[in-house]
Amino acid sequence: MHNLIQLLLIVLILGTVAFIVWPRTGGLSAARFAAAKADIVTINSAISMFQHDCGRYPTTEEGLAPLVERPPAIPAVQWRGSYLHGPARDPWGRLYIYARPGFHNTNAYDVYSLGPDGKGGNEAIGNWTPQP
Numbered sequence: 001m002h003n004l005i006q007l008l009l010i011v012l013i014l015g016t017v018a019f020i021v022w023p024r025t026g027g028l029s030a031a032r033f034a035a036a037k038a039d040i041v042t043i044n045s046a047i048s049m050f051q052h053d054c055g056r057y058p059t060t061e062e063g064l065a066p067l068v069e070r071p072p073a074i075p076a077v078q079w080r081g082s083y084l085h086g087p088a089r090d091p092w093g094r095l096y097i098y099a100r101p102g103f104h105n106t107n108a109y110d111v112y113s114l115g116p117d118g119k120g121g122n123e124a125i126g127n128w129t130p131q132p
Helices: 002-056
Strands: 097-099 110-113
Touching: 002 110
Parallel strands: none
Antiparallel strands: 097 110
16 A cells, blocks of 8 residues: 555656646747747848848858858948848757748748758748748
8 A cells, every 4th residue: 555655646746747847848849939930030130131231132052141241242331241140040059041032932032940850841930931
C-alpha cells in the first residue's frame, strides 16, 4: 500500500509539472512566430527606405546585405544606411531569405523565414502571410 501511495504521489507531481510546463513551450513557439512577423515588418521598412534612397530594390543575388553595407554599385551619396543593424536572423537563428521578384509577391519581393523546422512549407513566415 505504501508503494502505491508513493507511485500516486509521483504521478501527481509529474502531472503538475507537465501542466505548468506544457503551455509555456507552446507560448514560446507563438512568441517566436510573432517575433518573426515583427522582424519581417522591420525588414520591409528597411527595403522601402533603401528603394527610396537608391532607386531600386536589392537583387536576389545581393539578398539583404545592401541593407547593412553599401554595395559598390550604389554611390555613397545615395545610400543612407545602414538600414538594418547587422544580418537579419530569424528567431531560430537562420538568415531571413529575400527574393526579387517574389514567388508570392510577383510584382515586388518576398522576405521570409523557413520557420522552426527550417524546411518552409506550411511553417514558412513571410511578407505574404497575414499580420496579427
